Amino acid sequence: MDTPLSRGCSYSPTDSFEYTALQFAVRRGSAEQVKYLIDSGTELDTGPDPALHLALRKRHCAIAQLLLQAGCDFEIKDSHGDYPIHIACTLGLLEIVRTLCSLGCSVEVPTAKGLFPLHLAAKNGHISVVRCLCAAGCNIDARNFDNIRADITALKYGHNDIAELLDRLRATGQRDVFARQLVPTSRPALRISLRLLGHCGVGKTSVIKSLGAGLFSSLFKRSSSLQSNKSRPSSPINTHIEMDVTSRQNSLSFESSANYQSTNGIHIQNMDISGVGDITVWEFSGQESYFPVYHHFLWPSPYTMTAILFSLDDSPSTQVQQVCYWLNFLLARQPADLPSAEYGKVLLIATHVDLTRAVKTQHGEWICPDAQKTLETARKLLPHVPNLMSTVIIMDSNVPASFAFKQLKSLLSGLRQDCIQDKGYVQYHKRGPYELITSQYSQQTVGTWTGLLENTLNWLVTLQKEYEQFPVLTRSTFAELLRNQINLLASDDHIQELLLQLHSMGEVFCIQYLVVISVPWLGSQLIGELLSTQFLLHARVTGVYTVEDFQASYNQCDALGVLDLLEALSLCVQCDIEGEIEYEFPIYNHTETIEGLWHAGDPRYCIDSACYGGVRLYTSPGICHLFNSIFPHIQVDLRKAVMFNYSINDSDTDLYQWHLGSKLCNLDLESLITLEEDERAAQFIEVKLRGPNETAKSCFYFLEQIMLTLSQSIYRVCPGLLVEKHILSPYELKVHSLNPFCYEPQYITSAMLEAESTLDLTLFNQNANILETIVQLIMFGDVELASNIQWGCALKIQDLPAPVKLKLCGLLDPPEAHGRDWCLLALRLGLCQEKIAALDSQHSSHTMRMLTTADCSIGALISSLHELDRLDAAEVVLRSAPVFKVLEHVNV
Numbered sequence: 001m002d003t004p005l006s007r008g009c010s011y012s013p014t015d016s017f018e019y020t021a022l023q024f025a026v027r028r029g030s031a032e033q034v035k036y037l038i039d040s041g042t043e044l045d046t047g048p049d050p051a052l053h054l055a056l057r058k059r060h061c062a063i064a065q066l067l068l069q070a071g072c073d074f075e076i077k078d079s080h081g082d083y084p085i086h087i088a089c090t091l092g093l094l095e096i097v098r099t100l101c102s103l104g105c106s107v108e109v110p111t112a113k114g115l116f117p118l119h120l121a122a123k124n125g126h127i128s129v130v131r132c133l134c135a136a137g138c139n140i141d142a143r144n145f146d147n148i149r150a151d152i153t154a155l156k157y158g159h160n161d162i163a164e165l166l167d168r169l170r171a172t173g174q175r176d177v178f179a180r181q182l183v184p185t186s187r188p189a190l191r192i193s194l195r196l197l198g199h200c201g202v203g204k205t206s207v208i209k210s211l212g213a214g215l216f217s218s219l220f221k222r223s224s225s226l227q228s229n230k231s232r233p234s235s236p237i238n239t240h241i242e243m244d245v246t247s248r249q250n251s252l253s254f255e256s257s258a259n260y261q262s263t264n265g266i267h268i269q270n271m272d273i274s275g276v277g278d279i280t281v282w283e284f285s286g287q288e289s290y291f292p293v294y295h296h297f298l299w300p301s302p303y304t305m306t307a308i309l310f311s312l313d314d315s316p317s318t319q320v321q322q323v324c325y326w327l328n329f330l331l332a333r334q335p336a337d338l339p340s341a342e343y344g345k346v347l348l349i350a351t352h353v354d355l356t357r358a359v360k361t362q363h364g365e366w367i368c369p370d371a372q373k374t375l376e377t378a379r380k381l382l383p384h385v386p387n388l389m390s391t392v393i394i395m396d397s398n399v400p401a402s403f404a405f406k407q408l409k410s411l412l413s414g415l416r417q418d419c420i421q422d423k424g425y426v427q428y429h430k431r432g433p434y435e436l437i438t439s440q441y442s443q444q445t446v447g448t449w450t451g452l453l454e455n456t457l458n459w460l461v462t463l464q465k466e467y468e469q470f471p472v473l474t475r476s477t478f479a480e481l482l483r484n485q486i487n488l489l490a491s492d493d494h495i496q497e498l499l500l501q502l503h504s505m506g507e508v509f510c511i512q513y514l515v516v517i518s519v520p521w522l523g524s525q526l527i528g529e530l531l532s533t534q535f536l537l538h539a540r541v542t543g544v545y546t547v548e549d550f551q552a553s554y555n556q557c558d559a560l561g562v563l564d565l566l567e568a569l570s571l572c573v574q575c576d577i578e579g580e581i582e583y584e585f586p587i588y589n590h591t592e593t594i595e596g597l598w599h600a601g602d603p604r605y606c607i608d609s610a611c612y613g614g615v616r617l618y619t620s621p622g623i624c625h626l627f628n629s630i631f632p633h634i635q636v637d638l639r640k641a642v643m644f645n646y647s648i649n650d651s652d653t654d655l656y657q658w659h660l661g662s663k664l665c666n667l668d669l670e671s672l673i674t675l676e677e678d679e680r681a682a683q684f685i686e687v688k689l690r691g692p693n694e695t696a697k698s699c700f701y702f703l704e705q706i707m708l709t710l711s712q713s714i715y716r717v718c719p720g721l722l723v724e725k726h727i728l729s730p731y732e733l734k735v736h737s738l739n740p741f742c743y744e745p746q747y748i749t750s751a752m753l754e755a756e757s758t759l760d761l762t763l764f765n766q767n768a769n770i771l772e773t774i775v776q777l778i779m780f781g782d783v784e785l786a787s788n789i790q791w792g793c794a795l796k797i798q799d800l801p802a803p804v805k806l807k808l809c810g811l812l813d814p815p816e817a818h819g820r821d822w823c824l825l826a827l828r829l830g831l832c833q834e835k836i837a838a839l840d841s842q843h844s845s846h847t848m849r850m851l852t853t854a855d856c857s858i859g860a861l862i863s864s865l866h867e868l869d870r871l872d873a874a875e876v877v878l879r880s881a882p883v884f885k886v887l888e889h890v891n892v
C-alpha cells in the first residue's frame with residue numbers, strides 16, 4: 001500500500017460518530033486501501049453511513065464495485081434514508097445500477113420523500129438508468145407520495161425523451177418481452193467464416209459455387225469446367241522447385257485472364273452447408289486494385305478459416321511464390337502479438353489437379369506430391385505463420401461431390417466444434433461483455449445468442465430493403481431505429497455489443513461512426529465498382545474530386561454519403577482547397593512525376609553546408625509487393641498530417657502528390673516520399689530530405705515527423721509487417737548521385753555493437769569509397785541531437801517490434817538438434833526454463849514469454865544469439881531492430 005492509514009484510525013468504530021478505517025479509505029477514494037481492508041476481513045456495513053453509500057455519494061464507482069463484490073449489504077439505508085440504488089439512480093451511475101439489479105436489489109423501494117428509483121433517474125435525466133431499471137422489472141406505473149408517475153416527473157424536469165420512452169413502454173405493453181430479449185442465453189452466437197485468398201483464376205469462385213452446389217449441378221458443372229480449360233497446357237510432374245529464397249526478385253502477376261469472369265471486389269455470402277451449418281464465405285478478388293481495402297476485412301478471428309488457393313497448373317516456383325505472397329499478405333494484416341489461439345486457421349488448397357497427371361486413390365483422394373511440396377516449402381520459408389494447417393487439400397474446384405470437398409467441409413465443421421468447445425467462447429464468459437467492448441480486437445469474440453440478436457437479424461432484412469439504395473447508417477441512427485423498431489430497452493452498451501456480434505458475423509460492417517447494413521453491397525457493389533480497373537482507368541487523373549464531380553462519375557447513390565464512407569475506409573481525404581471542398585483519392589492519382597521536383601541546382605541546397613539525409617523502408621527479404629496497397633494510405637495520412645499536425649500556419653507547409661510520390665515542404669525544408677523498386681526489383685519507400693545551411697535540427701525532427709506518419713499508416717494497414725529501415729548516404733544525396741549508397745540496418749547495428757563509442761562510429765560507403773560518421777547519417781551532422789536519442793542496442797528487448805518477436809518465435813520455438821533454441825537462450829539471458837514455462841502468460845510460445853519477461857537489451861540479445869551460433873535469429877534482430885529511438889518528439 002502506498003498511502004499509510006491516517007493516525008488514530010481504527011479498524012472498527014469506537015463510537016457511532018467516528019468513521020471506520022474502511023470509511024476513511026472510501027472517502028479518500030483509495031481503492032488499494034479498501035481492497036486491503038476487505039482482504040483483512042474488516043466489517044463492511046458499519047455506521048449510519050455505510051461504506052457503500054459513502055463511495056456512491058463520492059462517485060467512487062470502482063470502490064463501490066469492490067464493496068459489492070465483497071458482499072456488502074445493499075439493502076440498507078444511510079443517515080439520509082437512502083438505499084444505494086437511490087444514490088446510484090440520482091447520480092446516473094449506470095454500471096452500479098446494473099450491478100445492483102443483477103444482484104437482485106429491490107427497485108421498488110421509495111426514499112424517505114417517497115420517490116422511487118425510477119422517479120430519481122427520470123428527474124435527473126438519466127435515460128440509460130431508466131432503461132436499465134425498466135429491464136430489471138421496475139413498475140413503470142408506480143406513483144410517488146404525491147401520486148405522480150415517473151413519466152410526469154420526467155416531463156416536469158424537461159426530460160421529454162424519458163417521458164416518451166416510458167409512455168411507449170406502457171403503450172406497447174411489451175416491456176417484459178424487451179427485457180427478456182436482453183438476457184444472454186447459453187447458446188453461442190457463432191458464425192464461422194471461410195475466407196478465400198489467391199491470385200486471379202486459381203479457382204476461388206469455383207470453390208464457392210461447388211461448396212453450395214448439389215450433386216446434380218456438380219455433374220453439369222464438371223463438363224463446363226472441362227470446356228473452359230481446354231486450352232490450358234498440362235504441367236510436367238515432379239518438377240524440381242528452384243527458388244532463390246534470398247532474392248527479392250519475383251514474378252508475381254495479378255492480371256486476370258479474359259477467359260472467365262473475374263470477381264470484382266469482395267464477394268460475401270452466407271451459406272448453409274450440409275454437415276457444416278451456417279457460414280459466411282468471403283471471396284477476395286485476386287485483382288491488385290482491390291488490395292488497399294482488404295485489411296478492413298482480414299481481422300484475426302478464431303472463428304475463421306482462411307484458405308489460400310494456388311493452381312497446380314502453374315509452375316512449382318510460381319505456386320510457392322503465390323502461396324508465400326498470400327501468407328505474408330495475411331500475416332501482415334494481423335497484429336503479431338496475439339496469442340496463437342486468437343488467429344484463425346490457415347489452409348492451403350491446390351486446385352486444377354485435373355490438369356496435371358496426378359492420380360486418385362480408390363476413395364477419390366488425389367495424390368499429388370507437387371502440392372505437398374509447395375506446402376512444405378512455404379512452411380520452411382515462413383515458419384512463423386500461426387495455425388497453418390499441415391494438410392493441403394487437392395482438388396478440381398469444379399467437382400463438388402468429390403473427396404476434396406468432403407475434406408473441406410469436415411475441416412469447417414471441425415472448426416465449428418473447436419470454437420464451441422474452445423477458449424474463444426469461454427474467454428467471452430471470463431472477460432464479460434463490457435471488457436469485450438473496450439478490447440481492441442474484440443470482433444473476434446462472438447459471445448452468446450440473445451433474443452435481441454435474433455430479432456435484429458430478422459429486422460436487418462427489412463432494413464436492407466428500406467435502405468437498398470445506400471445501405472449505410474450512422475451508429476446513432478442505427479441505435480435510434482433499433483430502439484424504435486426492435487427494443488426500446490436496448491442500452492448503448494447492448495447496441496455496441498450487438499454491432500460487434502453482427503460485424504464479426506459479417507452481417508454489418510462497422511467503421512468509425514458508420515454502420516454498413518449490407519456487407520455484400522459494400523464488398524461487391526461499392527468497392528467492386530470503385531476500385532475496378534475499369535473505374536480506375538476513367539478516374540480523374542489528379543485523383544481530386546469535388547462532390548459534384550464524384551456524383552457525375554458514380555451516380556448510383558448520394559455522393560456525399562459515399563464520400564463519407566470512402567473517407568472512413570481511408571481511401572480519400574477531404575480537403576478545403578481555397579474555400580472549396582474537394583476529396584483527394586491517391587488511388588486514382590495517375591499524374592506523372594514532374595521534372596525539377598528535386599532540383600540539384602537549387603541555390604538553397606547546393607552549398608556545402610546544406611543538410612541532406614534520408615531513409616529507405618524495405619520489407620524483410622522474401623516479402624514483396626506489400627507496399628503497393630499501403631502507399632495510397634500513406635498519401636492520405638500525409639495530407640491529413642499537413643492539415644492537422646505539421647504546422648500551425650497553413651502557408652508554411654505544402655504537399656504535392658502524384659502517382660506513387662509526394663513532395664512535402666515545410667518552410668525551407670523539402671522532402672520527397674516515393675515508392676520505388678531497386679535493381680533487384682525489391683520495393684522500397686524512400687524518404688529524402690534537405691534543408692539549407694544550419695537547419696540540421698529542423699531537418700532531423702521533420703524527418704522524424706514524416707517517419708512517424710509513415711509508420712502509423714503502415715501499422716494501420718499492416719500491423720504485422722516487418723519493416724527494415726536503411727539509411728541513405730548523406731554525402732551521395734548531396735551530390736545527387738543517381739543511386740546513393742544505402743546503409744543496411746544490420747551493418748549499422750553490428751558496427752554499433754563493436755564500437756567503443758557510438759558517436760565516434762564511422763561507416764564505409766562502398767559506392768563513393770568514403771567514410772561517413774553516424775552523426776552525419778542520423779543527425780544531419782549535429783552532435784547535440786544525441787542527447788535526445790537512445791541507441792537501438794541499448795533499448796530493452798520489449799521495444800522490439802511485435803512482428804520481429806513473432807519471427808523469432810518461429811525460429812527459436814522448435815526444438816533444435818543441439819539445443820540451440822529458446823532453452824539455451826533463456827539460460828544465457830539469465831532466466832531458467834522452468835520459470836519461463838511456468839509464467840502465467842496467454843502466449844503458448846516460450847520465446848514470446850521470454851521476450852516479454854527478460855530484462856535484457858537488444859544488444860545483449862544479439863550477442864547471445866551470436867554466441868549460440870543462431871545467426872539466423874541474430875540476423876532477424878539486426879535487420880529489424882530500431883537503430884535508434886527519439887526520446888522526445890519536437891514539432892518543426
Ligand SMILES: Nc1nc2c(ncn2[C@@H]2O[C@H](COP(=O)(O)OP(=O)(O)OP(=O)(O)O)[C@@H](O)[C@H]2O)c(=O)[nH]1
Nearest residue numbers: 200201202203204205206228262263286352396397
Ligand atoms: N480444370 C479446372 N479448372 C478450374 C479449376 N478451378 C477453377 N477453374 C477454372 O478457372 C477459371 C477461373 O476460375 P475462378 O474460380 O473464377 O477463379 P478465381 O480465383 O475466382 O479468380 P478471380 O475472380 O479473378 O480472383 C474458370 O474458368 C474455372 O472454371 C480446377 O480445379 N480445374
